[in-house]
Amino acid sequence: MTGRGDSTEVTRQVPCESCPLRQMPAFREFEKPELAFVSSFKRGELAVDKGATLLSEGSNSAHLFTVLSGWGFRYKLLEDGRRQILNYVLPGDMIGLQGSLMGEMQHSVEALSPMLLCMFERDRLMALYRDYPGLAYDITWIAAREERMLDEALLSIGRRSALERAAYLLAFIASRARKVGMNGKGKVDIPITQQHVADTLGLSLVHTNKTIRKLIDRKLVQWRDGGCTVLDIDGLMALADWGGLAEQVRPLL
Amino acid sequence: MTGRGDSTEVTRQVPCESCPLRQMPAFREFEKPELAFVSSFKRGELAVDKGATLLSEGSNSAHLFTVLSGWGFRYKLLEDGRRQILNYVLPGDMIGLQGSLMGEMQHSVEALSPMLLCMFERDRLMALYRDYPGLAYDITWIAAREERMLDEALLSIGRRSALERAAYLLAFIASRARKVGMNGKGKVDIPITQQHVADTLGLSLVHTNKTIRKLIDRKLVQWRDGGCTVLDIDGLMALADWGGLAEQVRPLL
């Protein structure tokens, strides 16, 4: 809630039962009581602008969020300002779990676009674990999913070439976006700058630009309006030697 | 249980109540009933040799492990054989959680030394969630801890120089080892080869060797008997600009 962008806390309470995300096939069907609890667990909604810092390293947020719409990213900084983007957050993703469980946040989260978020009370997490073991299991599942994504990212940064890394990253983000319906006729628009890509891949901005240019020349992606349009996910996947998301239906809190 | 090394399954059943690890100050005190459940959750012990593959990518292990003694590492491979080590596992760490929750393993785990492991039945995880919310919470906590370690690793590989990376890695491993009592008079011995370090840092073997040499020249570490001895953790931390483990007491299943 610090940071450049504005943020507005609303109590609009779109009930979870009619959450548009929940209808998507990517998400597991919830039982009635579970759904009711989640709905009661929800404390309100938060709308933030692009550029807003949702959570920041070192802070002790009392909240846990689920993204309803918009894009964001998690990152860490070194003392001297070097930035590493750890992962991106999309609709349906949970934010702040690490902080809720372990106290202090060890990374920050920033909005890449205007975002709408569900807010949950950290304090009620215990009640969830006590009364809804199925949901508790789901939360662990969500943590394990994040771990998997990080494993892949590590493999990519550690062992792939710049071109492979870029291809992997864009294919990965586009695949996730597609799963939550953010694709217009095969194409996926990702609101990131080349600086974001550089800070995700561990490359310099200049080299990232030259690398992305190769992807553009191969007609795998486009770059325009300060964002990326993925044209050929399969082409990117082949280039990166990546098998794609192994993802089943997942829970949505 | 595939792989080069031998493995022996034992039913020796050292009861959890008298587990030597559990006495360490690094681990949380458990309630009597929790402890009893964990003990009943335990199905046996597994002893493996150095080099044994405990779990492998693509498999569907029915087990979940906690390390009682010894060292191991998690890794992923690219089709062409490039290997990325994701993290190391030490006594008290849990192995196979991702696989237990999500089905198929997406990484492998290999022993760096002879290891002794507690074996748990994957099927009983649900019962744990149902009957012991505190333990369920602990498991999520453990997953979040792994996530934190990966965040740090990503920052390191992505944004630190080779020398900083090496310093970070060895300081990190030595710190964790120290927490579980694996330190003789200030020094910590880590049973890894330079090839392991290279595959963790995303560097070539040759460059890793030259980088480690600098650490040796600065008297921060020693290298001998096919292993590493960390002499000066604080020196390594300073070199890497790393603040150290932010770790509280943690649960031990």
Next chain:
DNA sequence: CGTTAGATTGAGCTCGCTCAACCAGTGTGG
């Protein structure tokens, strides 16, 4: 029309890579 954010391009450098030996310790079979 000046300013700013983001993309682009060229030039030169350097960190980390590959290739190729070589060395030391250890274990094995004859």
Next chain:
DNA sequence: CCACACTGGTTGAGCGAGCTCAATCTAACG
């Protein structure tokens, strides 16, 4: 006891992917 092989560490030489520095360009915006 020696010859041989094997693992893991060490070192030098030359190369190249990715870096920094420094401009330039474009579009959006006030």
